[in-house]
Amino acid sequence: MATAAAGNSLDEARMASATELLRAIGEGASEVGAVLIHSEGKNFCTGGNVKAFGSAEDPGAFVTDLATTFHEFILAVTRAPVPVVAAVSGWAAGAGMSIALACDIVVGGPGTKLRPAYPSIGFSPDGGMSWSLPRIIGPARARDLLLTDGVLEGEEAARLGALTRFVADEDVLAEAREIAGRLAKGPTGSLGRIKRLAHESAGRDLPAQLAEEARSIGECAASPAGREGVRAFAERRAADYSGTW
The missing domain is CATH 3.90.226.10 (2-enoyl-CoA Hydratase; Chain A, domain 1)
Structure with missing residues (x-):
């Protein structure tokens, strides 16, 4: 720039x-x-x-x-x-x-x-x-x-x-x-959702933000990155987010 x-x-x-x-x-x-x-x-x-x-x-x-x-x-x-x-x-x-x-x-x-x-x-x-x-x-x-x-x-x-x-x-x-x-090297989709939630929070009241958080965390849980993160936690190993979103 x-x-x-x-x-x-x-x-x-x-x-x-x-x-x-x-x-x-x-x-x-x-x-x-x-x-x-x-x-x-x-x-x-x-x-x-x-x-x-x-x-x-x-x-x-x-x-x-x-x-x-x-x-x-x-x-x-x-x-x-x-x-x-x-x-x-x-x-x-x-x-x-x-x-x-x-x-x-x-x-x-x-x-x-x-x-x-x-x-x-x-x-x-x-x-x-x-x-x-x-x-x-x-x-x-x-x-x-x-x-x-x-x-x-x-x-x-x-x-x-x-x-x-x-x-x-x-x-x-x-x-x-x-x-x-x-x-x-992290869970790209999750990090993107975190960033978006933080940026958009100023324009919402708490109930609206909570609803958006519920939608977002559900999307994360269903994603390959979310599934890998949960598996890694259960197996007590570091998560491998390569090739996931």
């Missing part, structure tokens, strides 16, 4: 390509058990290409089109039926922060820095930041951070839940790879 040569600012072509890859997983066209998002260079993603914003003939239309493409990618991340793991080293600013907040598991370290960055150029957020951040760190803290363009250092970001795993800086990518690899 971003290129190191451009300071890891958002790259529209790469973003569109990543969106299509994620959609292919959802359509069953790709046998992928987990997705890892990371960057080259010292920063995760420093946001959009501000120079391009300034040079556009119609900045409003240009940024709206870019945000629309970006939002398709964010939706693909959240709708992917597999866990999406982010290795966030260095700065995750603007759109980079939005990407990190959209992922299921976010690994960072002491050198990780999250910053909204939008007020610094007179913009409001995109990439779902105004939706995800209040749900992760709380509405009041989110308003404070967004309005003041504050910086969440790695340790505080972990304490507030914006980072879900906190390791040494040099271990960020290795930790994220290990998690993604382990999840990829």
Whole structure:
């Protein structure tokens, strides 16, 4: 999604390509058990290409089109039926922060820095930041951070839940790879249902969520992965989910 040569600012072509890859997983066209998002260079993603914003003939239309493409990618991340793991080293600013907040598991370290960055150029957020951040760190803290363009250092970001795993800086990518690899070997259908239940819970009351949980766990029990998991438990062995869903 971003290129190191451009300071890891958002790259529209790469973003569109990543969106299509994620959609292919959802359509069953790709046998992928987990997705890892990371960057080259010292920063995760420093946001959009501000120079391009300034040079556009119609900045409003240009940024709206870019945000629309970006939002398709964010939706693909959240709708992917597999866990999406982010290795966030260095700065995750603007759109980079939005990407990190959209992922299921976010690994960072002491050198990780999250910053909204939008007020610094007179913009409001995109990439779902105004939706995800209040749900992760709380509405009041989110308003404070967004309005003041504050910086969440790695340790505080972990304490507030914006980072879900906190390791040494040099271990960020290795930790994220290990998690993604382990999840990829797990019960893919079950993990996808867990992700969907968690995402959709905010829009349901408890009775509706309980009904959806009952439907989902029944589907898991009837699936090859569910049957293998139950057999493995009864036989006191590690489950082998290869070739199951």
